[in-house]
Amino acid sequence: MKTIETSIDIAAPAADVWATLTDFESYGDWNPFVSEISGTVAEGERLRVRLDPPEGRAMTFKPRVTAVVPGERLEWLGHLLVPGLFDGRHEFRLERLGDDHTRFYHRESFSGVLVGLFLDAADVRNGFEGMNEALRTRVEGRAVEEPGAGPVGV
Numbered sequence: 001m002k003t004i005e006t007s008i009d010i011a012a013p014a015a016d017v018w019a020t021l022t023d024f025e026s027y028g029d030w031n032p033f034v035s036e037i038s039g040t041v042a043e044g045e046r047l048r049v050r051l052d053p054p055e056g057r058a059m060t061f062k063p064r065v066t067a068v069v070p071g072e073r074l075e076w077l078g079h080l081l082v083p084g085l086f087d088g089r090h091e092f093r094l095e096r097l098g099d100d101h102t103r104f105y106h107r108e109s110f111s112g113v114l115v116g117l118f119l120d121a122a123d124v125r126n127g128f129e130g131m132n133e134a135l136r137t138r139v140e141g142r143a144v145e146e147p148g149a150g151p152v153g154v
Contacts, residue, residue, distance in 0.1 A: 002115055004124050005107040008132040012139045014094045014102045018071045020139050021092055030138040033131035036060075043068050047076060054126045063090065079112075086114040106132055 010017055020026075024037040032052065039047035043065055050060045063078030066089070073093045080086035093105040106128045110119055 001109055001111045002119055002121060003107065003109040004121055004128065005105060006125065006128040006132055007103055007105045008129075008136055009097065010102045010104055010136045010139050011100065012102060012142075013100055014071050014096045016139050016142065017094055017102045017104060017135070020135060020142075021074065030134050031131055032134055033127035039065075041065065041068055041074065049076075049078070051127070053120075053123045054130060055123045056120060063088075067091075080114065080118075084112050086110070086112040086118060104132060104135060 020030075022041050024039070024041075027037055028035055033054075034049060035052045035058075036050035037047055039045055045065045046062050047065060048060065048062055050058060052058045061078045061080070063076035065075070066077050067073055067075040071094065073091065075089065075091040077087065077089050079088075087110065089109045089111075091105070091107045093107070095103040095105065097103055108124065108128075
């Protein structure tokens with residue numbers, strides 16, 4: 001198993017970060033790594049996710065949502081072809097750092113017989129970091145544009 005985890009601090013309430021993360025329709029406007037997501041944010045639902053790694057080839061897959069804790073955590077599990085070959089458990093987690101600051105954790109654990117052959121950990125880490133920075137820019141920019149407006153997209 002191989003796990004990649006990144007984090008970034010965002011100067012905004014967790015509700016604003018969560019609203020941006022779950023507004024799948026807007027991903028193409030701001031997200032350089034996960035350029036598209038469609039589906040319902042609910043445990044057991046299947047999503048359609050398109051990844052555009054910085055140095056890799058774009059790919060689309062259909063993971064199943066395995067955990068949703070509104071305002072705190074979204075997790076899905078995807079497979080390449082069949083379970084056990086190349087599986088990825090992707091997680092977005094929010095930690096409140098007071099009323100107006102949030103730490104965003106972006107993590108994926110990879111498992112399966114093909115992980116050693118196909119996983120480019122540096123490329124995945126770069127993609128996560130690019131998304132993290134874009135998320136911070138998006139959420140903090142909205143907080144400046146709409147002071148006191150409350151959570152974005154709710």
